[in-house]
Amino acid sequence: MNQLALDHPDASTVFNKDEARVDWHDETLWFVRTKRDRAVQQIPEWEQLREAASQIKNHVLSNLHDLLIDFEARAIANGITVHWATDAAEHNALIHRIITEAGATQLVKSKSMLTEECHLNEYLTQNGIDVIDSDLGERIVQMRGEPPSHIVLPAIHLKKSDVGDTFHKHLGTEKGATDPQYLTEAARQHLRETFLSRKVALTGVNFAIAETGGFVVCTNEGNADMGVHLADVHIASMGFEKIIPRTEHLGVFLRLLARSATGQPITTFSSHFHKPQPGKQIHLVIVDNGRSRQLGRPDFRNSLKCIRCAACLNTCPVYRRSGGHSYHSAIAGPIGSILAPNLDMRQNADLPFASTLCGSCSNVCPVKIDIHEQLYKWRQVLMQEGYGPTAKTVAMRTMATVLESPRLYRLAGRVGRGTLRFAPVLAENSLNPWYQQREMPAPPAQSFRDWYINQPKP
Amino acid sequence: MTARETILANIKANQPDLQPLPTQIRFQTMYPDLAKQFADTLAFVGGLAVFVDDYAAIDAYIQEHYAGVTGIATTLPELAHLADFDLDITDPHDLAHLNLAIIDGQLAVAENAAIWVDERQLPHRVLPMITQYLAIVVRQSTLVANMHDAYDRLTVNETGFGTFISGPSKTADIEQSLVIGAHGARGLTVFMLE
Numbered sequence: 001m002n003q004l005a006l007d008h009p010d011a012s013t014v015f016n017k018d019e020a021r022v023d024w025h026d027e028t029l030w031f032v033r034t035k036r037d038r039a040v041q042q043i044p045e046w047e048q049l050r051e052a053a054s055q056i057k058n059h060v061l062s063n064l065h066d067l068l069i070d071f072e073a074r075a076i077a078n079g080i081t082v083h084w085a086t087d088a089a090e091h092n093a094l095i096h097r098i099i100t101e102a103g104a105t106q107l108v109k110s111k112s113m114l115t116e117e118c119h120l121n122e123y124l125t126q127n128g129i130d131v132i133d134s135d136l137g138e139r140i141v142q143m144r145g146e147p148p149s150h151i152v153l154p155a156i157h158l159k160k161s162d163v164g165d166t167f168h169k170h171l172g173t174e175k176g177a178t179d180p181q182y183l184t185e186a187a188r189q190h191l192r193e194t195f196l197s198r199k200v201a202l203t204g205v206n207f208a209i210a211e212t213g214g215f216v217v218c219t220n221e222g223n224a225d226m227g228v229h230l231a232d233v234h235i236a237s238m239g240f241e242k243i244i245p246r247t248e249h250l251g252v253f254l255r256l257l258a259r260s261a262t263g264q265p266i267t268t269f270s271s272h273f274h275k276p277q278p279g280k281q282i283h284l285v286i287v288d289n290g291r292s293r294q295l296g297r298p299d300f301r302n303s304l305k306c307i308r309c310a311a312c313l314n315t316c317p318v319y320r321r322s323g324g325h326s327y328h329s330a331i332a333g334p335i336g337s338i339l340a341p342n343l344d345m346r347q348n349a350d351l352p353f354a355s356t357l358c359g360s361c362s363n364v365c366p367v368k369i370d371i372h373e374q375l376y377k378w379r380q381v382l383m384q385e386g387y388g389p390t391a392k393t394v395a396m397r398t399m400a401t402v403l404e405s406p407r408l409y410r411l412a413g414r415v416g417r418g419t420l421r422f423a424p425v426l427a428e429n430s431l432n433p434w435y436q437q438r439e440m441p442a443p444p445a446q447s448f449r450d451w452y453i454n455q456p457k458p
Numbered sequence: 459m460t461a462r463e464t465i466l467a468n469i470k471a472n473q474p475d476l477q478p479l480p481t482q483i484r485f486q487t488m489y490p491d492l493a494k495q496f497a498d499t500l501a502f503v504g505g506l507a508v509f510v511d512d513y514a515a516i517d518a519y520i521q522e523h524y525a526g527v528t529g530i531a532t533t534l535p536e537l538a539h540l541a542d543f544d545l546d547i548t549d550p551h552d553l554a555h556l557n558l559a560i561i562d563g564q565l566a567v568a569e570n571a572a573i574w575v576d577e578r579q580l581p582h583r584v585l586p587m588i589t590q591y592l593a594i595v596v597r598q599s600t601l602v603a604n605m606h607d608a609y610d611r612l613t614v615n616e617t618g619f620g621t622f623i624s625g626p627s628k629t630a631d632i633e634q635s636l637v638i639g640a641h642g643a644r645g646l647t648v649f650m651l652e
Contacts, residue, residue: 028634042569045485055480062477065470078615084462136640137631153631160633180635191641196551212615222587222627222642229584230550240465245479247614251606252483254622255569265499265570266605266624269587269642275618277583288465296472 004328007350007389012322025157026320032153033314035263036364042265043255052252054368057305060243061295067210067243068286074213078275080282087289088118095120095202095235096127098283102233104129104199110217110224111135112204113151113308114237114287116330117343132194134223136187143170149324151331152261152310157323191223201227205238205284206307207253211246214274215284218257218267225271234282236273239291241304253307256366260309294342299377303338305367312361312371318354327351334361338374341382349387352378410449417443484610487603492568493650496601500571503625504638505646513537516595516649520560523647524591529557533581534595550582559589563596563648565611567622569604573648574612576620583619587627592643594623597651 006014016022040046060067072082083098085091091114099107107129109115121131121142133142137154141147143166148154155163160178167173173186203224208215215236217224228234244253258264276282295301313319313333324332329340329348334355340348352375361371382388383396402408419426420443427440434440446454459467489495497507510516513536520540524530531543531553537560547553561580563573573594575586586592602608614620627642638644 031634048482048485052480052483055477056483058477059479062474064473065466068466068469078618084460084465086461086464090461134641135631136629140631153634155631156634158633160635163632180632180637183632184629184637184640188639188641192554195641196554209614214615220627221629221640223640225584225587225621226641229582229587240469247612248483248606248609250614251604251609255605262630264503264624266567266572266622268503268625268627269621269623270572271619271621272614273619274615277618286465288461288468292465292468292472295469298474301472301474 004347006326006328008322008326008328008354009350011326011328012354015323015326016321021159022321022323024159025323028156029314029320032262033311033364036260036311036314037263039259039263039265043259049252049256050366050368053256053307053366054305056244056249056252057367060241060245061301061304063245064240064243064295067245068240071208071210071213071243072286074210075284076213078213080213080276080284083283083285085285085287085289091118091237091285091287091289092120092123094285095237096124096129098233098235099124099129099200102200102281104233106130106132106198107200107202108132108134108194108198108227108231109138109202110204110219110227111138111154112202112237113331114204114239114289115202116148118237118287118289120237132191132198134191134194134221134227135219136184136221136223139187139191140166143167147325147330149332150310150313151308151333157325192226195223195226195230198227198231200233200235201231202235202237203228205236205242206257207250208238208243208284209245209247209250210243212274214272215242216250216254216270216272218254218270220262220264220268222269225269229277232280234273234276234280235285236282237285237287240286240288241291241306257307257309260311260364260366290343294339297342299381300338300342300374302369303335303342303371303374305369306335306339307367309366311364311366315360315364317356317358317360322354327354334371334375335369338371338378341378345382345385345387349382350389352376352382410447413447417445417447484606485604487569489568489603492601492603493598495568496566496571497650499569500625500646500648503571504628504636505571505625505648507648507650509650509652511652513651516560516651519649520558520593524558527557529555529590530560531556531558531585531589532560533579534560534562545581545585547582550584550588553582553585553588556585556589558591558593559585560593560595561586563594563600565600565602565608566596566648567603567605567608568601570624571648572605572608572622572624574608574620574622577617580619586621586623587642589643591645591647592623592626593647593649595649595651
């Protein structure tokens with residue numbers, strides 16, 4: 001892993017320099033959250049649906065071993081080739097091999113957060129494979145050389161003028177064009193050409209059904225279907241936690257997924273794959289990449305219930321005001337912040353602190369992951385394991401010493417009040433993080449203790 | 459150990475004690491009028507429902523709204539005379555210039571305007587996505603209220619591929635502005651056959 005250029009607070013500071021843009025980002029995501037609310041209110045049994053989904057996923061996590069074996073056997077019987085990869089490196093090498101064996105040098109992809117997590121695009125590009133992301137938002141950020149900033153809305157951090165500039169440069173659209181209809185049409189033409197000429201297509205997996213050995217891929221654009229049906233080889237990458245026991249469970253999850261994500265009643269396409277077309281191939285890659293380790297952490301295993309709807313991102317006051325890229329992780333926002341430390345504690349030690357612990361994420365989560373509680377628990381683990389930021393560690397230790405001693409506590413209070421009254425510059429300067437964007441409080445003349453002692457005794 | 463053995467061994471060692479599956483996973487939805495709910499939801503997701511009594515009405519609608527359009531294909535024998543494109547091809551890339559595909563829907567869901575089609579309706583899997591415009595004929599008797607009812611009626615692995623289609627393809631990836639016609643069909647008309 002490379003050393004981080006900027007951690008979350010520093011990257012957020014940069015993001016917050018353009019206040020108007022931060023406000024716009026905040027309001028845009030809140031708009032998606034309100035669409036979610038309207039969609040949810042149409043389902044009177046919403047809370048029971050969440051509970052059902054949560055319990056199905058609890059069962060899945062407790063029965064993964066057998067479910068995966070059942071799924072594999074049925075998938076193979078269906079004619080699907082099943083592969084297993086313990087980590088990102090194995091996953092990437094496997095996919096490269098499948099592409100090479102198909103005699104191809106080009107790949108068209110629909111959205112897959114797993115391949116982002118594994119940095120597949122970089123790997124394939126370094127190995128001479130031309131990769132094109134076909135989801136519009138992903139294509140936009142790919143052209144700009146950026147990662148997605150949101151798991152459902154990859155280009156949510158960009159304005160239409162940014163997209164116009166990008167398309168002008170890469171697709172030759174008119175300079176200064178900002179009409180979304182016009183820009184989308186340009187991308188449609190460009191990607192149609194791509195779909196029609198690729199021999200290998202890759203998709204993610206939303207749900208894999210143990211009972212039937214098939215899997216479901218959901219998109220609004222139809223890009224997953226356009227890619228795979230026109231290719232000779234379909235590669236599907238899935239984290240092993242995507243498994244569900246039975247087809248009837250899809251009824252629960254497909255009612256929850258799109259309503260939670262974008263406020264739609266369902267995605268435009270919910271495609272169920274069971275067998276390859278005659279003469280064609282489906283390769284399914286089942287990936288661990290740290291998931292079995294997370295499964296062994298009782299406090300954090302629930303994070304594996306996630307169905308990647310992004311409701312927790314849209315509702316998060318910190319995400320909305322700091323932007324997805326500040327999280328320097330394939331999955332941003334609250335859910336990303338509880339998944340990332342499992343992958344690399346040192347690199348991602350800042351992320352569980354990127355929260356106010358307000359709990360809104362847990363309230364909207366369609367599978368009832370206790371996200372804010374896990375954020376809090378990760379903080380304990382990270383500080384205990386020595387991954388806390390030095391300034392915070394020292395400050396906390398000092399505070400503990402002061403709070404442990406009544407004499408020191410009284411002294412500190414007196415010094416603090418005196419400082420604010422007589423030498424405010426000592427607190428009101430740029431070195432004090434509390435002073436940034438805040439006024440320091442007016443100091444009281446005396447402490448509560450002094451006041452209490454001076455009260456007339458009954 | 460192979461990757462498979464390693465992963466399965468790690469899962470076995472780390473997975474918690476068996477938790478039961480929930481007993482309530484199906485819920486009933488009551489709509490006063492399934493067809494109206496379907497049509498309203500379809501409009502919400504960018505499609506158009508057209509209520510018709512028979513194939514002659516579908517025929518008349520298409521003659522009127524797609525006058526002069528070429529590159530029309532259909533899987534419905536009742537509408538075969540409207541088609542100038544034969545779906546009896548081997549390479550699905552040949553569908554690239556299709557302007558209108560008229561296909562049969564197997565089942566329709568009122569709560570989300572999703573229509574199930576599988577390889578019994580689709581001679582080519584890419585047909586409903588690659589066509590510029592899509593029309594689906596749905597018998598009102600196949601309407602169900604919600605997704606639980608839909609999966610109850612369906613056998614998802616009856617064929618190798620099946621999909622729920624709800625509205626035309628769309629994207630809001632550019633500043634949350636909804637654009638109909640991302641990569642798949644630019645428009646969806648659903649004929650609701652009595």
